[in-house]
Amino acid sequence: MTWRTVGATLRHPLYRQGVSDMLGAGVGVGAWGLVTGVAMVKSGMSVPVALAMSLLVYAGSAQLAVIPLLAVGAPLWVVWLTASCVNLRFVIFSSLWRSYFVHLPLRQRLAIGYFSGDVIFVAFMKRFPEPRPAPEQVPYFWGAASINWLAWQVPSVIGILLANTIPLAWGLGFAGVLALLGVLLSLLFDRATWLATAVAATAAVAAFALPLKLNILVAIAAAVAAGLLMEAVERRRQGRTQDGTP
Amino acid sequence: MSSNEVWSLLAILGLAVITVVARAFFMIPEREIPMPDWLRRGLKYAPLAALTAVIAPEIFMAQGALIGSLQDARLPSVLCAVAYYFWRRGILGTIVVGMLVYLPLHIGLGW
Numbered sequence: 001m002t003w004r005t006v007g008a009t010l011r012h013p014l015y016r017q018g019v020s021d022m023l024g025a026g027v028g029v030g031a032w033g034l035v036t037g038v039a040m041v042k043s044g045m046s047v048p049v050a051l052a053m054s055l056l057v058y059a060g061s062a063q064l065a066v067i068p069l070l071a072v073g074a075p076l077w078v079v080w081l082t083a084s085c086v087n088l089r090f091v092i093f094s095s096l097w098r099s100y101f102v103h104l105p106l107r108q109r110l111a112i113g114y115f116s117g118d119v120i121f122v123a124f125m126k127r128f129p130e131p132r133p134a135p136e137q138v139p140y141f142w143g144a145a146s147i148n149w150l151a152w153q154v155p156s157v158i159g160i161l162l163a164n165t166i167p168l169a170w171g172l173g174f175a176g177v178l179a180l181l182g183v184l185l186s187l188l189f190d191r192a193t194w195l196a197t198a199v200a201a202t203a204a205v206a207a208f209a210l211p212l213k214l215n216i217l218v219a220i221a222a223a224v225a226a227g228l229l230m231e232a233v234e235r236r237r238q239g240r241t242q243d244g245t246p
Numbered sequence: 247m248s249s250n251e252v253w254s255l256l257a258i259l260g261l262a263v264i265t266v267v268a269r270a271f272f273m274i275p276e277r278e279i280p281m282p283d284w285l286r287r288g289l290k291y292a293p294l295a296a297l298t299a300v301i302a303p304e305i306f307m308a309q310g311a312l313i314g315s316l317q318d319a320r321l322p323s324v325l326c327a328v329a330y331y332f333w334r335r336g337i338l339g340t341i342v343v344g345m346l347v348y349l350p351l352h353i354g355l356g357w
Contacts, residue, residue: 024337024338024339025337027338046254049254049258052258053254053258056261057261057262058262059264061300062261062265063261066261070257076256080261084264087264087269088268089292090271091271091272093269094273095281096290098272098273098279101273102276110273110274112273113266113269114265116269118293121293122294122297125293171319171348174304174344175341177304177305178340178345180301181301182331183297184294184298185332186335187293188294200294200298201298201299204298204302205302205303205307208303208307208310209310215299215303216299218299219295219296220299223295223298224291224292227290228284228288
């Protein structure tokens with residue numbers, strides 16, 4: 001990417017659209033970043049190491065999962081295996097990203113992968129529900145991704161630097177939960193999506209005792225199955241009302 | 247730099263590689279990846295399921311078990327946040343309303 005294409009991306013109206021679509025949820029992402037920054041330093045990590053972790057790893061849920069492992073000096077393969085499992089949902093997301101971005105050069109695909117968090121993914125899929133490439137998708141992605149990066153990194157760095165003055169007991173991290181809740185509610189529009197969410201919530205709580213956050217994968221599998229089942233039922237019902245036979 | 251910090255930085259570099267590989271995973275191969283049609287349709291439920299799975303334990307559980315008490319600041323907060331969302335459809339307002347209910351109950355009453 002040359003500076004000229006970067007400039008064109010920044011001026012694109014869809015870049016601004018991506019920015020504004022992420023602003024609301026960005027507040028919640030920021031609260032979560034702040035709490036993660038504080039948690040890293042409180043676990044005994046030095047400030048430079050915590051800064052390197054925030055700026056390089058850029059994955060909140062994986063960071064929170066490995067912080068206690070790093071604090072006790074767990075073997076590297078345990079740390080990496082844990083992060084890989086927590087990140088498995090992104091592997092599933094990447095199969096959907098592929099339909100939009102596979103025509104781009106590999107370096108850009110890797111960059112898009114690195115900067116694509118949960119909330120960006122949801123915003124993007126809402127804006128572009130049809131899984132086929134369009135030129136305005138790239139500026140939209142970078143608009144959403146740059147706000148998400150700032151919303152995460154600035155509070156995270158503040159949290160690292162001011163770890164001993166920000167009280168975790170206040171529960172500020174709950175703002176992150178509320179942000180994801182708002183994003184989730186925006187995805188619920190018919191019986192199949194509501195059912196899939198109810199099933200996912202039940203499965204995630206029921207399978208919570210599984211190690212390595214594998215309850216997230218159980219919940220995804222259960223919700224996909226429930227959603228497909230619901231679609232099949234609806235199709236059969238429609239078929240029946242159309243031609244009068246089951 | 248202490249050996250402990252070198253070890254931490256090595257761990258962090260590996261974690262950064264994991265972030266890229268996991269998030270770009272199916273975007274990496276050039277060739278078409280065959281995927282059954284039912285799976286392609288079913289995967290559209292993956293994002294909402296992942297979001298639900300991340301937040302449901304944060305709302306309904308404490309210390310690894312379902313919460314047993316209604317005196318928990320999270321429940322009224324979530325109820326008000328959901329009500330606000332369906333009234334106004336704004337995510338920022340949902341966060342603000344939820345926190346306005348949560349913080350006084352949590353800090354003030356210790357719920």
